[in-house]
Amino acid sequence: MMKNRLTRKLLFYIVLCSASFTLLATAFQLYMEYREDLAAVHESIEFIESSYLKSITTSAYDMDEKQLRLQLQGALKLQDIEYLEIIETRTAGEVIIAAQGNPNSRKDIVREFSLEYTDAPEGAFQTATLRVTVSLEGVYQRLWAHALIVLASNAGKALVASFFIFLIIQFLITRHIIQMAEYTRQLDPDKLDRELVLDRRTHKSSRPDELDQLVTAFNNIRVRLFENIEERRRAEERVKRLNSILMAIRNVNQMIVVEKDRDSLLQKACNILIEARGYDAAWLGFSLDDKTFATVKGAGFREDISRFSEHVIGGGHPSCIRRIIAEKQKLLIVDKPGECEDCLFKEAHTSNATIIIRVEHADRFYGLLAILFAPDVTADEEEKELLKEVAGDMAIALRGMKLEEDSKRAEEKIKHSLREKETLLAEIHHRVKNNMQIITSLLSLQSKDIEDERALSLIDRIRSMALVHEKLYLSKDLSQIDFHDYMEDLSVRLFQVHRVDSRVVSFSSHIKDVSFNIETAIPLGLIANELISNVMKHAFPEGRKGKIAVKLSQNTKTCKYTLTVTDDGIGFPEGIDYQNAETFGLQLVDMLTEQLHGTVELDRNKGTSFRITFKEQVYRKRI
Numbered sequence: 001m002m003k004n005r006l007t008r009k010l011l012f013y014i015v016l017c018s019a020s021f022t023l024l025a026t027a028f029q030l031y032m033e034y035r036e037d038l039a040a041v042h043e044s045i046e047f048i049e050s051s052y053l054k055s056i057t058t059s060a061y062d063m064d065e066k067q068l069r070l071q072l073q074g075a076l077k078l079q080d081i082e083y084l085e086i087i088e089t090r091t092a093g094e095v096i097i098a099a100q101g102n103p104n105s106r107k108d109i110v111r112e113f114s115l116e117y118t119d120a121p122e123g124a125f126q127t128a129t130l131r132v133t134v135s136l137e138g139v140y141q142r143l144w145a146h147a148l149i150v151l152a153s154n155a156g157k158a159l160v161a162s163f164f165i166f167l168i169i170q171f172l173i174t175r176h177i178i179q180m181a182e183y184t185r186q187l188d189p190d191k192l193d194r195e196l197v198l199d200r201r202t203h204k205s206s207r208p209d210e211l212d213q214l215v216t217a218f219n220n221i222r223v224r225l226f227e228n229i230e231e232r233r234r235a236e237e238r239v240k241r242l243n244s245i246l247m248a249i250r251n252v253n254q255m256i257v258v259e260k261d262r263d264s265l266l267q268k269a270c271n272i273l274i275e276a277r278g279y280d281a282a283w284l285g286f287s288l289d290d291k292t293f294a295t296v297k298g299a300g301f302r303e304d305i306s307r308f309s310e311h312v313i314g315g316g317h318p319s320c321i322r323r324i325i326a327e328k329q330k331l332l333i334v335d336k337p338g339e340c341e342d343c344l345f346k347e348a349h350t351s352n353a354t355i356i357i358r359v360e361h362a363d364r365f366y367g368l369l370a371i372l373f374a375p376d377v378t379a380d381e382e383e384k385e386l387l388k389e390v391a392g393d394m395a396i397a398l399r400g401m402k403l404e405e406d407s408k409r410a411e412e413k414i415k416h417s418l419r420e421k422e423t424l425l426a427e428i429h430h431r432v433k434n435n436m437q438i439i440t441s442l443l444s445l446q447s448k449d450i451e452d453e454r455a456l457s458l459i460d461r462i463r464s465m466a467l468v469h470e471k472l473y474l475s476k477d478l479s480q481i482d483f484h485d486y487m488e489d490l491s492v493r494l495f496q497v498h499r500v501d502s503r504v505v506s507f508s509s510h511i512k513d514v515s516f517n518i519e520t521a522i523p524l525g526l527i528a529n530e531l532i533s534n535v536m537k538h539a540f541p542e543g544r545k546g547k548i549a550v551k552l553s554q555n556t557k558t559c560k561y562t563l564t565v566t567d568d569g570i571g572f573p574e575g576i577d578y579q580n581a582e583t584f585g586l587q588l589v590d591m592l593t594e595q596l597h598g599t600v601e602l603d604r605n606k607g608t609s610f611r612i613t614f615k616e617q618v619y620r621k622r623i
Contacts, residue, residue: 010169010174011166014162014165014166015159015162017162018155018158018159018161018162019155019158021154021158022151022154022155022157022158023151025154026147026150026151026154029150029154030146030147030150033142033143033146034139037079037080037136037139037142037143038136038139040079040080041079041080041109041134041136044078044081044134045081045109045111045132045134047078048075048081048113048130048132052071052074052075053113053115053130055067055071056068056071056072056075056086056115056130057115057128059071060088060115060128061115063097065097065098068086069098069100072086072098072099072100072101073100075100075132076100076101080134080135080136080138080139081101081133081134082101082102082105082106082133082135083100083101083102083103083105083132084099084100084101084130084131084132084133085098085100085103085130085131086098086115086128086129086130087128087129087131088127088128088129089127089128089129097128105133105135105137106135106136106137107133107135108134108135108137109134110131110132110133110134111131111132111134112129112130112131112132113129113130113132114127114128114129115127115128115129173211176198176200176211179198179199180196180198180215180218183196187222189225189229195219195222196215196218196219196222197215198211198215241383242382242386244276245276245277245383245386245387247277248272248273248276249386249389249390249393251276252269252272252273252394255268255269255272256393256394256396256397259397260401260404262286262295262398262401263295263297265394265398265401266284266285266286266295266296266297267299269284269297269390269394270282270283270284270297270298270299271299273299273371273390274299274300278374279300279371279372279373279374280300280373280374281298281300281301282298282299282369282370282371282372283296283297283298283299283301283305283308283369283370284296284297284298284367284368284369284370285297285368286366286367286398287365287366287367289365290325291315292315293312293313293367294313295313296308296309296312297309300372320354320356321356321368324356324358324368328358329358330357330358331355331356331357331358331387331388332356332357333353333354333355333379334353334354334355334356353372353373353379354370354371354373355370355371355373355379355384355387356368356369356371357371357387357388357390358391359391359392359394359395359398360391360395361395361396361399362399364395364399366395366398366399366402367394367395367398369387369391369394371387480515480516480517481515481516481517481518481521482513482514483511483514483515483516483524484511484512484513484514486521486525487509487511487528487550488509490525490528490529490532491507491509491532491550494529494532494533494536495507495536498533498536498537500536500540504540504543504545505536505540505545505546505547505548506546506547506548507547507548507549507550508548508549508550509549509550510549510550510552511550511551512552514552514554514561516616517617519617519618520596520614520616520617523592523595523596524563524596524612524614526588526592527589527592527593527612528550528563530585530586530588530589531589531610532548532550532565533585534585534586535548535567535569536548538569538570539567539569539570539571539607539608540567540569540570541570544569544570546567546607547567547568548565548566548567549564549567550563550564550565550566551563551564552564559615559616560613560614560615561613561614561615561616562611562612562613562614563611563612563614564610564611564612565609565610566607566608566610567608567609568606568607569607569608571604571607571608572602572604572608574604589610589612593612596612596614596615596617597614597615597617598612598613598615599612599613599614600612
């Protein structure tokens, strides 16, 4: 019992209160006795005044010493009177005429009474004084002796009362608190079904006391705690289950991003659903239309799924597949005992229920997703919605693969058509080039008899255009011409046509690797042909040495090109306006520059320099 801290504290405070009460009660009782003794002392003094004062006055006046002594001895016998004396005041001072008792005793109370001699003659002593001395030492001794008795008596009473109070409290309260504490220590959150019942007898008709109310409140808390723990446990199970579903969805989505093979996609999706969620089994089927299945993959079955897959692909659909396809439901719950009589997998898994979900997107049917639940698992609405989301993600993935397959087939078809058209176009360029070469060859044969310089220039222009078609025929890209190679070949042919010695007139090309489409290359090639031919004809007469330079630059900010043809010959005549020239060549340069939406600038300093600024033209597709 004394091992309990509450019991020790209770006993300590009971003893403390009892001791305090004992001390207070003893002090109060002694105080009252002190007052009584003090009152008795005052009564003795008053008794002296009332009974002895008159006779003492007479005896003092008569100077009857024997009588005074007897009277003072009688008064000295009264309670706590220690010393009495009679004093006369004379001319020489105070004179003690009689005294009884101990003059050296404590003088706690001193009272003086006047003795008047009413019969004394005139001129004799008229008064004397009776001085009574009282000592309280006897009072204090009596109190101290009585205090021990009172203190022992009160202490005994208090201890007895405290003991019985302690036993009553221990029986009525403390032992039940100890029982509740022990119950609390043994309380297990997993075992809250045991009710708290105190070991006490109460009458059925009696009203519940504070302990009953405490026990009731404690049991109510226990019930609420049990309900809260159960609710939390259910919530944790629900969160855990939803997290596993969300993890499955996340893993499926991650797999969808990287997986490009349809069969592997279906198989991995089934594996993920089994591993992440813990379903009994799962299968996915890809449908080419609303009835025919091309692929069926599964996981979690106790026997090989290939037999079921071949059966479904061959059109042998179980009743659940026929039902969801016919009714076009988003989700179908199949009860195994009642609806799986004709299913090949009736005995292949332990599931009692199966959920089948249509895998579709934008009203396009791509297949079915079937989830076979464990015997002790029931799907709620949230899980059904999440499984619909998985089916929707799979539908989007299958749709993407279908679109990619269609796109690849269309791309292959287009590439095949383009290859045919490119071959045809290359053949056309080849034939155009050949025809132009035939024309230039015929004109060259006749050029010996032609003296008109304009007719001879025509041959150069035809050669320039034929060179463009030759470059297109030889190019890998029929829409682009390497202008650097074009200028190299054009300069060589122009040197040959005009019979210019490269040792007398040198040619340099400052053109980086740049390609133009046919819309730009033909007019730009003709412009270069005209300007270079004009230089070879007029800039270096009578075998004069010189240089011809062609430069092509690009302004990346304006996306414009600048073609510069420069020579250090005799220079462009001052009297000729190149923009209004009568020669066909310069007119052709001006027209072709307008066709390129460009500008022409002439610099006559240090020879002649033509600068053509233009933008590449938009290629007009011919196929």
